[in-house]
Amino acid sequence: MSVLQPDALALASPLARRNPTVKLALLFVVSAVLLLVLDPMTPAVLYVLVAGAVLLGTGVRPRALLVAQLPFVAFALGVLLVNMLSRPGEVVWQGAGLRVTAEGLWVGAGLAGRTLLMGLLSVAFVATTDGVALVTSLHQHARLGAKVTFAVLAGYRLLQQMGAEWQTIRRAQSVRAPLGRRGRPRVGLRGHAASAFALLVGSVRRGDRVAGTLELRGLGDGDRTTWRPVPLDRRDAVFAGAVLGVLGLVLVGASVAGVLEGPGALF
Structure with missing residues (x-):
């Protein structure tokens, strides 16, 4: 199975039954929050939780999920290498004209972890969302023309x-x-x-x-009906609350543990 082209198993999973507009909105919200997180520990914890939820709730096989992550892994490694070799700070290794700093490792690992987490969320969204249902839901619930x-x-x-x-x-x-x-x-x-x-x-x-x-066919002239409406009910609200609740708990836990860092880590 290709993760980028959902099959019947993935589209029948619990996550696939959630409203596409709600999932897309959550993807944007979580991604926006992650843009403010620069420590490696918080994305690592979230990655483990999301990976478990994706494997249990989407029907995607681990191998297919791993293959879909390879482009994000390559980009994350590039981000890590650039930061660990170019960012100033305490030198932890030096040789062959290169030097690695502790600050570069920390920030680079945080950015790389954030990249992998966003990639995993994107893959989960694509694997469990039918394109027609997404467009229909955006017309119904997001009020797009x-x-x-x-x-x-x-x-x-x-x-x-x-x-x-x-x-x-x-x-x-x-x-x-x-x-x-x-x-x-x-x-x-x-x-x-x-x-x-x-x-x-x-x-x-x-x-x-x-x-x-x-x-x-007069597209856009007057109101148009929808042949197969996409449902939006309390289960979608519970799903959104659960996702945002877990995100909040992880951020609070990282803050209490003293590992949570924001954009200030770049300077």
């Missing part, structure tokens, strides 16, 4: 089709490509560039046709 939401929905549908379109273009190019010594098509860099250009042109044409269709 029909022009915006239906345009986003059309774009989401086109994006879903791009993978299959790319495979079709590549196969067509392979049929026309000359064969190499082993009898395999030789595509090369120019072939990939041509495929990418063909995909771009096809996407622009489909987008133009979709825009014309939406305009002909």
Whole structure:
């Protein structure tokens, strides 16, 4: 299973049944709070709690979750290395023209942990949220206009089709490509560039046709009904309260333990 494309198991999980707008709002709130946290201990505790909740409440397999985290791991390592090697402070190691400072390690570990935690939250959101339900919920509950939401929905549908379109273009190019010594098509860099250009042109044409269709159907003129409304009930309020409550408890606990640090750690 690819975490970036939710399957039936993930979309039937308890977390997937929560309102998409509520989950998106919580993602923004938690991310905004984390921007003010710069110690490594607080993100580490939150990461363990979120990872456990994701594995238990989403149906995502540990291996799939780990693979989805790899881009965030690479970015987090880069942040850690830059801070530990460039930030001034008490030198803990020096050699080969490099020096590592204690302050750089502390701040770098905090920023890296924050990156991993935000990545985990984003992966959990994508894995348990259907795109159509998200756009419908934003129209219902976030009061976004029909022009915006239906345009986003059309774009989401086109994006879903791009993978299959790319495979079709590549196969067509392979049929026309000359064969190499082993009898395999030789595509090369120019072939990939041509495929990418063909995909771009096809996407622009489909987008133009979709825009014309939406305009002909009077998109945005008057009130519009929703075919499959997305529910919003007390369980979503309980879910939001639980997430914010756990976040608050961890922050208070880190403050009482004396490990919580904010933006002042950068200076």
